[in-house]
Amino acid sequence: MRPGTFGSFSKRRNSPQQYQLHTFNISPQPSSTHTSDDPLKPNREENFSLLHNFNSPTQNAPIFNDSVSDSRISFDDFPSSDPNTPSIPSMSAVRSININEPVSYRKSYPTNIVKNNKYNLFTFLPKVLYEQFKYFLNLYFLLVALSQFIPKLKIGYTITYVGPLIFVLLVTMLQELYDDYLRRIRDQKANSQCYQIFRPEFNSDFKPLPSYKILVGDIIQINKNDRIPADIILLKTSEEGGSCFVRTDQLDGETDWKHKNAVSVTQNFPTDYELLNISGQVNVELPHKDIYSFSGNISIQNCLQSSPGNTYLNSQSTKTIGIDINNTIWKDSTLASGTAIGFVIYTGKETRAEMNTSLPRNKVGILDSEVNFLTKILFFVTLVISFALVLLDGFRGNWPITMFRFLILFSSIIPIGLRVNLDLGKAYYGYQIQHDKDIPETIVRTSSIPEELGRLEYLVTDKTGTLTCNVECLALCHNVTPTSDSSDSSDFSSQEHSSDLNMTYSASSPDEIAIVEWTNSVGLTLIDRSSDGSKIVLDFFGSTLEYHVLDIIPFTSESKRMGIIIRDLRTNQISFIQKGADSVMLRIITYTDWVEEEVSNMAREGLRTLIVGKKNLTEVEYLEYKKKLDLAKQQMHMRKSLINKVISDYLEFDLSVVCVTGVEDKLQPGVQNTLEQMRNAGFKTWMLTGDKVETAICIAISTKLVEKTSKFKVISIFTDHLELKYELDMLSNLTYSVCLVIDGQSLQLCLDHYPNEFIEIATKLQCVVCCRCSPTQKGEIVVLIQNVTKRRVVAIGDGGNDVGMIQVANVGIGLMGKEGQQASLASDFAITKFHHMSKLILWHGRNSYKRSCTLSQFVIHRGLIISFMQFVFSVLFYYAPIPLFNGVLIAGYSTVFTMFPVFLLVTDTDISARNAIIYPELYRDLTKGRYLNLKTFTIWLLISVYQGTIMVYLALKFFELEFINIVSILFTGLILNELLMVIIQLHIITKNMVLAQILSLSIYFASMYLLPNFDLDFILSMGFVARVAIITAISSVPLFILKIFNRIYLPPSYSKLD
Secondary structure, eight states, X not given: OOOOOSSSOOOOOOOOSOOOBOOBOSSOOOOOOOOOOOTTOOOHHHHHHHXXXXXXXXXXXXHSSSSOOSSOOOGGGSOOSOXXXXXXXXXXXXXXXXXTOOGGGSOOOOOOOOOOOOOOTTTHHHHHHHHHHTSHHHXXXXXXXXXXXXXXXXXXXXXXXXHHHHHHHHHHHHHHHHHHHHHHHHHHHHHHOEEEEEOGGGSSSOEEEEGGGOOTTOEEEEOTTOBOOSEEEEEEESSTTSEEEEEOTTTTOOOSOEEEEOOHHHHTSSSGGGGGGEEEEEEEOOOOSOTTOOEEEEEEEEESOOOTTOOOSOTTOOEEEEEEGGGEEOTTOEEOSSOEEEEEEEOXXXXXXXXXXXXXXXXXXXXXXXXXXXHHHHHHHHXXXXXXXXXXXXSOSSHHHHHHHHHHHGGGGSOTTHHHHHHHHHHHHHHHHHTOTTSTTOEESOTTOGGGGGSOOEEEEEOTTTTEEEEEEEEEEESSSOOEEGGXXXXXXXXXXXXXXXXXXXXSSHHHHHHHHHHHHTTEEEEEEOTTSOEEEEEETTEEEEEEEEEEEOOOTTTOEEEEEEEETTTOOEEEEEEEOHHHHTTTBOOOTXXXXXXXXXXXXXXXXXXXXXXXXXXXXXXXHHHHHHHHHHOSSSHHHHHHHHHHHHTSSSBEEEEEEEEEEXXXXXXXXXXXXXXXXXXXXXXXXXSOXXXXXXXXXXXXXXXXXXXXXXXXXXXXXXXXXXXXXXXTTSOTTEEEEEEHHHHXXXXXXXXXXXXXXXXXXXXXXXXXXXXXXXXXXXXXXXXXXXXXXXXXXXXXXXXXXXXXXXXXXXXXXXTBSHHHHHSSEEESSTTHHHHIIIIIIHHHHHHHHHHHHHHHHHHHHHHHHHHHHHHHTTTOOOOSSOHHHHHHHTTTTTHHHHHGGGGOOSSOHHHHHHOGGGHHHHHTTTTSSHHHHHHHHHHHHHHHHHHHHHHHHHOOOOHHHHHHHHHHHHHHHHHHHHHHHOSXXXXXXXXXXXXXXXXXXXXXXXXXXXOHHHHXXXXXXXXXXXXXXXHHHHHHHHHHHHHHHSOOGGGGTO
């Protein structure tokens, strides 16, 4: 259950435990002579001792936990903000950047140049060639091509072997060149964008500079809709309260605007120009990747110039305040409101955006692996045939040279165009997917694995926002009065009043909107919140209620709760209100006998629950809390733990229960049918969710994740791995119809102690539901399923916490939902609705896999048949390494003479889209890999042997003609045979296929008149036509008869449907 936040909130991610910090002193500032009277000022030994204890494992556990402790930390042991306080050793050192320091005195940091291009003028050719020839097969073709420049090894025309290799390399180089050109254009646009920058050298004014000239320590002015060019600390905004909104969709994929606050001491300056005359230091942690974590502080030492009568800091004072993630804006964010002035702290490669930029994922589909395996077998076949001919010749003469010549002759066995054909096929599949009107807005982000969609067996899915809509409404609210059902809200006359206000609410958590809209429906309306969030105005049946927000404790995925401290402006009463998941709030609230029961009841109804608690604070209690919190925020070492400790000690205990809310998350349309289709297609489904056990079971039933007759086996709250092992042993005896439900705590024990055993047992069951599941656990489960079962896994999710499992799955599907675009951007395929997955997998997956299987084997066959024709010819001509066909004919054979019909095999379909979805059981045949394996390869090999042998043997033994005429008969018969073989493979003959056949024949017959390889008088004779017809019929008609026989007497299961 995600508690969310009050009002305007943003999601948080898990922050790292610690970051090692160390100091960069650029130009030391003069020490202040001010002597602190702060009674909290420590001595050096006490300070060092305390921080040493914080790093001790024995101290860390009891001090910083979620439970309430009676013993509070004494902040007399913390350093004060006094600049004269002795510094702590390097353990807590920071990067220090002087404010308004001349460029000549600044320390050197990475430049801010955006550079994403892979090549330059000198590295392009070497890098591209290396990337191509590091693979064995490409290197093999290179060696074959180079061998033609050695006279003893030369066979026929050099262009026959060099041409195809050059063509493939040229296509690859042009693609790489174009992609790199686009990267350079994007980089140039980003680098040339100008910003208003201030430096002391600019005579107290801002000056426009391009982005790539921005340096650490610059003060920069940002306008609305500007991209942020570097990581900055927000000093001042155009809003009076110092707030602004930023869009971070290009950074983390989240579409909700983030609320940011300027540093209070600099925001209070009357004009922007005061910022240009201050001196001081900004202390920040070293650069790291976590975009949700930051700590630092800023010390303003003096104000050299100020408006008359408005001196805010005199030269004898120092103001130090802590800064955190809310005061920063990261590079590649966009300012969504107002204008802002920031201080640059990280540039170039040290920015969060650059550090989180990773190389594109290189997923290899199982079909590609199978094709690579077959090409190795083909290479072995080439060696065997070459050696066999030398052996049959008795190793006469210089047999190593002869064998090498045979290797060159039979090099067409390994088709150099196979990879090109498959890549073009993948591009076509991607085009079809993205232009399918039944699954609009689907995006193919990884174009190399569309065939993988046809070989999946496990479905791992998130729940919230994936199976459910993430569009929520408050269903139940239980407090000390009877339970209130949202269906009763129609009785309130205030609805007309609230509707007149025409309010539209937005928040990062759908829970928040659901609760606020419900309170609106019962007469309590949120009518205003100030831009800086410091004031809230409510309307209660015409009465205005105003509250001043003193502090907000934001939600994090670790704490699972958030809080707010407010002051009632009518009574001056200060209150702390907190809401969160029941797993944490039950330890914070005072015991109430009905709470746990109501939470369980709501969970069984499939509702997401929140517990809300409240306590009043005195003025003294609040001031003491605020003082300790400010000191904790100034710390650079273990700041997060110190802040949490202050909150726990001063606020999070003895809260009175306000209410328990239950929010209904409606199911995505078509979820039940889709999951049922996946189950019928042979998928085993795992649902991974952060919700509690009862809610997860309810959703599993309502989504039809399990069958009606299925039973649930719940494993939860295990702490002893030996007890858990006994439970797993018992689970192994259960039947397939059982659904396993396991909570995060027990799951972690399984992953730590019995990962393989757990997966082996769980994968035998119909489905598995993992509750209270962390993002790390989601990724671990996917990897374990892959490793233990050796099966293919598809993972689908919509939030940032699903990115891990999406990236490690064989196929990752991102749902473009309300939690932003993070999952979508990290996915291989992005869809807008969960039910779109069924057509993506059952139809497009089927087509992509079966078409590529047919295409790859046909291209291999095309190389095999001409090689076996060469083999028979060499045997009949006394094992001489002489080519049967010259280079021009061989080059044309695999390109213009046959390529159009062969490639159109990727458009063939065996069943309709409707039947593929109505009968998902047909998908089960695909997962068995029967369409491309050693058996099918052997069949195609035998076909090639039969056709190649019979054609050459008949032509040479029964037609006593000149050699040029024999070649004409054989090559024409070969072309016609291949075109007929394409038709034999088809399930449906389309108009495009007929046109492709006519085009290929036209090109071939035209070449007969243009090439000197043909005797036109013989070709125009009836003897030529009759001989070609006989050879073609004997080679291809038996296969056509066999196909008809199979369709009549051994029809595949799908043929009965259409």
